[in-house]
Amino acid sequence: MIVPTMAEMMAQGKQPEVLFWVGAAGSYDDRAKKISRAFVKILHQANVDFAVLGTEESSTGDAAKRAGNEFLFQMQAMMNIEVLNGYEVKKIVTCDPHSFNTLKNEYPELGGKYEVFHHTQFIQNLISEGRLKIDDTTLKGKRVTFHDPCYLGRANDVYESPRELIKRLGVNLTEMKRNKSTALCCGAGGAQMFKDAEKGDKEVNVLRTEDALETKPQIIATGCPYCNTMMTDGIKFKEKEAEVEVKDIAELIAEANNL
Amino acid sequence: MEYLPNIFFALALALGFGFFAMNIRKLSRNIKLGKDVNRKDRKPERLKNMMMIALGQSKMIKRPFSGFLHIIVYVGFIIINIEVLEIIIDGLFGTHRVFQGVLGNGFYAFLIGFFEILAALVFVAVVIFWLRRNVSNIKRFLSKEMKGWPKSDGNNILYFEMVLMSLFLVMNATDTVFQQAGIGNPISQFIEPLFDSFSPESIHMIERSAWWIHILGILVFLNYLYYSKHLHILLAFPNTYFANLNPKGQFNNLESVTTEVKLMMDPDADPYAMPAEGAEEVVPEKFGASDVADLHWVQLLNAYTCTECGRCTSACPANLTGKELSPRKIMMDTRDRLEEVGRNIDANKGVFVDDGKQLLNDYISPEELWACTSCNACVEECPVNIDPLSIILDMRRYLVMEESAAPQELNMMMTNIENNGAPWQYNQQDRLNWKDEE
Ligand code: SF4
Ligand code: SF4
Numbered sequence: 269m270i271v272p273t274m275a276e277m278m279a280q281g282k283q284p285e286v287l288f289w290v291g292a293a294g295s296y297d298d299r300a301k302k303i304s305r306a307f308v309k310i311l312h313q314a315n316v317d318f319a320v321l322g323t324e325e326s327s328t329g330d331a332a333k334r335a336g337n338e339f340l341f342q343m344q345a346m347m348n349i350e351v352l353n354g355y356e357v358k359k360i361v362t363c364d365p366h367s368f369n370t371l372k373n374e375y376p377e378l379g380g381k382y383e384v385f386h387h388t389q390f391i392q393n394l395i396s397e398g399r400l401k402i403d404d405t406t407l408k409g410k411r412v413t414f415h416d417p418c419y420l421g422r423a424n425d426v427y428e429s430p431r432e433l434i435k436r437l438g439v440n441l442t443e444m445k446r447n448k449s450t451a452l453c454c455g456a457g458g459a460q461m462f463k464d465a466e467k468g469d470k471e472v473n474v475l476r477t478e479d480a481l482e483t484k485p486q487i488i489a490t491g492c493p494y495c496n497t498m499m500t501d502g503i504k505f506k507e508k509e510a511e512v513e514v515k516d517i518a519e520l521i522a523e524a525n526n527l
Numbered sequence: 528m529e530y531l532p533n534i535f536f537a538l539a540l541a542l543g544f545g546f547f548a549m550n551i552r553k554l555s556r557n558i559k560l561g562k563d564v565n566r567k568d569r570k571p572e573r574l575k576n577m578m579m580i581a582l583g584q585s586k587m588i589k590r591p592f593s594g595f596l597h598i599i600v601y602v603g604f605i606i607i608n609i610e611v612l613e614i615i616i617d618g619l620f621g622t623h624r625v626f627q628g629v630l631g632n633g634f635y636a637f638l639i640g641f642f643e644i645l646a647a648l649v650f651v652a653v654v655i656f657w658l659r660r661n662v663s664n665i666k667r668f669l670s671k672e673m674k675g676w677p678k679s680d681g682n683n684i685l686y687f688e689m690v691l692m693s694l695f696l697v698m699n700a701t702d703t704v705f706q707q708a709g710i711g712n713p714i715s716q717f718i719e720p721l722f723d724s725f726s727p728e729s730i731h732m733i734e735r736s737a738w739w740i741h742i743l744g745i746l747v748f749l750n751y752l753y754y755s756k757h758l759h760i761l762l763a764f765p766n767t768y769f770a771n772l773n774p775k776g777q778f779n780n781l782e783s784v785t786t787e788v789k790l791m792m793d794p795d796a797d798p799y800a801m802p803a804e805g806a807e808e809v810v811p812e813k814f815g816a817s818d819v820a821d822l823h824w825v826q827l828l829n830a831y832t833c834t835e836c837g838r839c840t841s842a843c844p845a846n847l848t849g850k851e852l853s854p855r856k857i858m859m860d861t862r863d864r865l866e867e868v869g870r871n872i873d874a875n876k877g878v879f880v881d882d883g884k885q886l887l888n889d890y891i892s893p894e895e896l897w898a899c900t901s902c903n904a905c906v907e908e909c910p911v912n913i914d915p916l917s918i919i920l921d922m923r924r925y926l927v928m929e930e931s932a933a934p935q936e937l938n939m940m941m942t943n944i945e946n947n948g949a950p951w952q953y954n955q956q957d958r959l960n961w962k963d964e965e
Contacts, residue, residue: 271962292949294961301961308962322959326948334901335937336815336923338781340944342788373777378785418902423776449907453844458901462950463936466898469849476844 477502815924
């Protein structure tokens with residue numbers, strides 16, 4: 269798979285249209301790596317001139333900040349900003365709502381001002397510019413429900429672009445009882461991903477999976493690598509792996525377009 | 528002698544408002560114990576928020592049933608104040624139904640008739656509220672933090688409203704002249720027959736008593752507010768005005784940290800440099816919050832504004848899955864502690880004397896704080912734009928940066944970020960390996 273880096277681009281004296289911020293999950297997590305690859309396939313299909321930072325990318329610091337470690341966050345932020353500004357990056361796209369939120373909202377004050385897109389927003393733009401088409405026959409009629417990631421939805425009011433894309437797949441989109449601004453967290457945010465939950469009577473991801481299962485879906489669509497992991501675990505916990513798939517919207521589009 | 532009631536009325540009024548004013552000054556002093564935060568920008572947006580959310584109740588109606596009932600009580604409260612104005616003028620100058628002459632019979636009849644209907648509706652709404660609180664099993668009214676005073680406070684207000692509305696209607700029903708004129712008595716005319724067997728003197732006595740108890744009741748109600756979650760009927764306005772306007776996911780960047788990080792990263796900075804001659808000795812700022820004075824004033828205003836409705840808690844994923852965390856409790860604890868600090872200051876001639884307590888641990892436990900997923904559901908739900916998450920985050924910051932007291936797994940995650948640039952233990956050189964795996 270061809271994934272150019274900013275360093276290579278610079279060596280050739282080129283400036284790509286957009287930087288793909290892969291994020292730690294998208295780089296290292298086996299499940300999330302598939303999302304990164306699916307998204308790159310889409311970028312290739314739409315002939316988008318992009319690059320990644322590769323080994324020069326580092327954690328945005330989102331998890332550190334939300335855990336309360338403002339020092340570590342700001343050190344990460346300043347390092348990343350130095351790299352990004354060094355490459356004169358203007359436009360960033362990412363599949364991770366946490367990176368999206370941090371780059372978009374928390375970096376500007378520290379000197380990193382970029383135009384930041386979530387991959388669902390970016391793909392939607394590609395479609396409206398006529399650069400990409402989604403084949404609505406492959407997945408036609410499948411029952412799909414969408415789980416809103418907190419850091420995309422409530423945190424940044426992005427509710428429509430993922431839904432617009434899902435509808436273009438020709439599938440049957442059904443909403444959970446808690447959706448959009450009232451969506452329930454998957455349980456991973458605020459650095460919860462990296463620790464055991466406090467004691468309670470249930471795991472958050474199980475409760476959220478129950479919300480999803482009430483809609484009798486064939487596919488649970490997600491737009492965040494962490495939500496993806498949490499929902500996948502939830503489905504396993506409910507022993508529904510045979511009936512229900514958890515897929516990122518990028519993966520669904522790649523599948524629909526046979527990429 | 529004939530001026531005695533007027534004098535007594537003026538005194539009661541002065542006392543009622545005076546005491547209230549005193550408490551409001553205390554309230555504003557307590558809020559100012561908080562740190563500064565700039566919420567003076569973007570005035571038009573702020574005004575719009577206040578108009579829509581506090582005045583227009585736009586977030587209340589997201590739950591249509593309680594929202595609708597609340598609007599009745601709210602409109603009743605605002606509009607019936609016109610009636611209170613008449614009572615005040617009558618009381619001070621010894622007039623009787625002074626607006627009747629000023630506004631003319633027709634309009635007066637319309638107004639009072641409208642008030643009577645509202646009063647009846649408010650009464651019904653309040654009875655339903657009482658039933659919801661005390662009879663039906665609605666989870667958010669039964670939580671741990673709602674035992675004791677919070678529960679009786681909620682009910683007290685409902686009793687107050689029931690009594691005040693009844694008094695208003697009885698006062699009208701026993702006003703013989705008003706009843707005979709047959710103007711503006713759509714509800715009280717049905718109460719009037721109850722008093723048929725009474726002598727004219729006792730009817731007049733009842734009318735006067737209802738009138739007096741009504742207005743005295745309102746003064747007591749006014750002063751009760753300060754001690755109650757019902758302070759929200761006043762504070763909802765400033766609270767929505769000063770609420771955060773940035774995207775909910777955007778957490779503030781601590782400036783004190785920025786300065787230090789910049790110094791650390793600047794190769795030219797001399798870490799051992801002496802402060803310039805004459806420069807003020809800077810006291811290193813505390814990172815994060817362990818007590819109310821570490822929070823900013825909007826967070827403290829939030830605490831006084833909280834109506835304890837529990838909408839936040841009923842949407843909180845941690846709470847829904849049985850964890851200790853309840854964002855409502857975070858707000859109630861903050862207010863309780865702030866009140867305690869305020870009483871301490873009063874008792875010690877204007878200065879706070881260390882009482883060996885703080886918000887963290889004595890009120891809010893780390894276990895509660897660590898259960899938060901920062902999902903913003905509580906912030907979204909709150910009908911008066913309170914931000915419990917910001918307090919949770921500031922307290923986590925204290926735990927981590929001042930006390931190094933994060934859960935072990937989070938420490939590992941943070942070490943990994945520091946060393947490998949990722950929350951997991953992977954080599955940064957492997958960051959692009961994903962492109963060649965299939
Ligand atoms: S932000 Fe935290 S306190 Fe608020 S609803 Fe989410 S988990 Fe609960
Ligand atoms: S914070 Fe808001 S939603 Fe929560 S109890 Fe208080 S007023 Fe209700």
